[in-house]
Amino acid sequence: xxxxxxxxxxxxxxxxxxxxxxxxxxxxxxxxxEECKAAIVHMMEVQLDATxxxxxxxxxxxGLAPSAEQLREGMQWLKSQSAxxxxxxxxx
Numbered sequence: 001x002x003x004x005x006x007x008x009x010x011x012x013x014x015x016x017x018x019x020x021x022x023x024x025x026x027x028x029x030x031x032x033x034e035e036c037k038a039a040i041v042h043m044m045e046v047q048l049d050a051t052x053x054x055x056x057x058x059x060x061x062x063g064l065a066p067s068a069e070q071l072r073e074g075m076q077w078l079k080s081q082s083a084x085x086x087x088x089x090x091x092x
Contacts, residue, residue, distance in 0.1 A: 036091045037083075044082045048075045 031039075066074070
């Protein structure tokens with residue numbers, strides 16, 4: 001899996017999944033930026049571990065699905081990059 005594909009996929013996942021988490025960060029006494037970032041990163045990791053997420057990725061390859069090992073490696077790479085992609089501007 002290329003780095004560009006992984007970054008694009010992670011960005012798409014973040015955009016789809018982070019909106020509900022950010023709503024919770026805006027209530028009454030909002031948590032700190034660090035707490036919000038930790039929650040967002042955790043949410044991304046949980047989503048990457050979801051069984052259906054691997055199937056979703058595989059279906060995006062139009063019949064040329066990657067092997068289970070390639071999926072596992074790709075998801076581990078995405079997890080390792082998630083914290084660095086959640087910037088303070090994104091959390092704000």
